[in-house]
Amino acid sequence: MTDTRQRPSKRERTLAALVEAGLELFERQGYEQTTVAEIARAAGVTEMTFFRYFPAKEHLLLDDPYDPVLTAAIAEQPRDLQPFVRAARGIRAAWRALPEPETPVIRRRVRIAANTPSLRGAVWRSTGNTEQAIIEQLVADGASPDVARVAAASVLAALVAGLFMWADEERSTLADAIERALDVIEVAA
Amino acid sequence: MTDTRQRPSKRERTLAALVEAGLELFERQGYEQTTVAEIARAAGVTEMTFFRYFPAKEHLLLDDPYDPVLTAAIAEQPRDLQPFVRAARGIRAAWRALPEPETPVIRRRVRIAANTPSLRGAVWRSTGNTEQAIIEQLVADGASPDVARVAAASVLAALVAGLFMWADEERSTLADAIERALDVIEVAA
DNA sequence: CGCCATAATGTTAGCCACTAACATTATGGA
DNA sequence: TCCATAATGTTAGTGGCTAACATTATGGCG
Structure with missing residues (x-):
């Protein structure tokens, strides 16, 4: 809290944690073999929270704003x-x-x-x-x-x-x- | 049973019933709004039986042997x-x-x-x-x-x-x- | 026609993705 | 410091789909 640099908001941090946890788990053990609950746990949140950030499991990978x-x-x-x-x-x-x-x-x-x-x-x-x-x-x-x-x-x-x-x-x-x-x-x- | 013409086997009859029931329900009330259990019931079988004929709900529509x-x-x-x-x-x-x-x-x-x-x-x-x-x-x-x-x-x-x-x-x-x-x-x- | 191996179907129990309604806690600006 | 509100949690449930095991129906054979 003593850091004066713009700290990412909690929302941003949770999002980043979910994405990183998801990508790593998918890479390590495969997409199908990875459970949403698992990703959420690895990111320190609940399954419900995952679905508040992504409408579906696959959207963790597909977001393209191109x-x-x-x-x-x-x-x-x-x-x-x-x-x-x-x-x-x-x-x-x-x-x-x-x-x-x-x-x-x-x-x-x-x-x-x-x-x-x-x-x-x-x-x-x-x-x-x-x-x-x-x-x-x-x-x-x-x-x-x-x-x-x-x-x-x-x-x-x-x-x-x-x-x-x-x-x-x-x-x-x-x-x-x-x-x-x-x-x-x-x-x- | 007195019919001498080749009668379709039970498997064929069940398959036809499932396909027809599925198509009609999809057309009437939409794909998403139609439950596999519903289709099975309309065809006079169980949900399990449906999955013995099709690996997934969508396969009732997509079979293309082309x-x-x-x-x-x-x-x-x-x-x-x-x-x-x-x-x-x-x-x-x-x-x-x-x-x-x-x-x-x-x-x-x-x-x-x-x-x-x-x-x-x-x-x-x-x-x-x-x-x-x-x-x-x-x-x-x-x-x-x-x-x-x-x-x-x-x-x-x-x-x-x-x-x-x-x-x-x-x-x-x-x-x-x-x-x-x-x-x-x-x-x- | 009746027997019986086997095909067809049913039962039960459970996992996972996803949703809804409501309760709780944390955040950050006034 | 306080508090509106954002973020998260809880609980309960639905639907697609699977596995293991039990039951019934079919149809060729003797």
């Missing part, structure tokens, strides 16, 4: 491109701009998700907001809703596949992995 | 195409060949899935086998594993998006919807 960056990047792509290509190039640009220092934490999370079958669906569902955001951006710029839906889904799938590849690679940079993934689907366009 | 057809169709596409294009054209061909009479049941299922947020992820996860089959086919014909993974994921995402669109359209044919979806991602290739 939507605004992505949609902005897509908006900047030339409007005369086909929606699919436009979305792909936007995502490419957005991730190229991501600060490298942030990637270790992302890698920890993605690595767990990539290696837990039951989480693959969860990851996909968690992209729902991002997907919606992309669709709206594309439609706002003149694409038909149906076309936008397919384009968004397909490009996001490539992105997730790229993330999963990268998570297990150890040496490569995130931006590179994403670029490689998008190269696969942006053929001859 | 993998062999798909991989065969992909295998028939020219090998000098890029993997992504090859997969897309294979899927196109496979669904074009699907007998129209089968589609009403598919529509019932997809419609429920498309309108239940928690199931969107489940659908994606359920494509896991198909995804794996596609990857293996592409790799067997010379694609790199990484490229194959991205191509399979991306093309399947477009397929699912197409299915979801179609489910709520009422008038259009399944093959048409799939073609439209694949057109979006097969740009200028």
Whole structure:
């Protein structure tokens, strides 16, 4: 209490403790084998408290607040491109701009998700907001809703596949992995 | 018992009863609002019996045995195409060949899935086998594993998006919807 | 037709994710 | 220091799902 530096509020501290405890337990003994009660105990709180911070167990891993960056990047792509290509190039640009220092934490999370079958669906569902955001951006710029839906889904799938590849690679940079993934689907366009 | 025609075995009858009861309840009151116990009761069996037929509630909707057809169709596409294009054209061909009479049941299922947020992820996860089959086919014909993974994921995402669109359209044919979806991602290739 | 191995189903008990309603304690600013 | 309010705890319950064991039904065989 004698520390004059901004001390993190209790809420921030509990959140950090839960995240750290969760990640470590998931890594040590697997996602399925780890109980929410266990995570809570390791973080010094109750099971109920966990659910006050995360709506579900899987949300400890999936929080991605990347939507605004992505949609902005897509908006900047030339409007005369086909929606699919436009979305792909936007995502490419957005991730190229991501600060490298942030990637270790992302890698920890993605690595767990990539290696837990039951989480693959969860990851996909968690992209729902991002997907919606992309669709709206594309439609706002003149694409038909149906076309936008397919384009968004397909490009996001490539992105997730790229993330999963990268998570297990150890040496490569995130931006590179994403670029490689998008190269696969942006053929001859 | 005096009927001389092949009578369905008890196992077949129970399975049919569960599927029909499930679909109807899901349609009437929603997937989340329907309990497994409820479905079982409507089918004249116990909750336990339900789980002897389906490993999980969602599997009543997601059973797709389409993998062999798909991989065969992909295998028939020219090998000098890029993997992504090859997969897309294979899927196109496979669904074009699907007998129209089968589609009403598919529509019932997809419609429920498309309108239940928690199931969107489940659908994606359920494509896991198909995804794996596609990857293996592409790799067997010379694609790199990484490229194959991205191509399979991306093309399947477009397929699912197409299915979801179609489910709520009422008038259009399944093959048409799939073609439209694949057109979006097969740009200028 | 009746016997019986075996398939199909039922029972009970329990774990875990998650929720609701209400009670308690801690925090940090006035 | 006091106190409104944020943070956490307690209890009780629902629904999906599993395991171990008990019971009943089915249908081919003698």
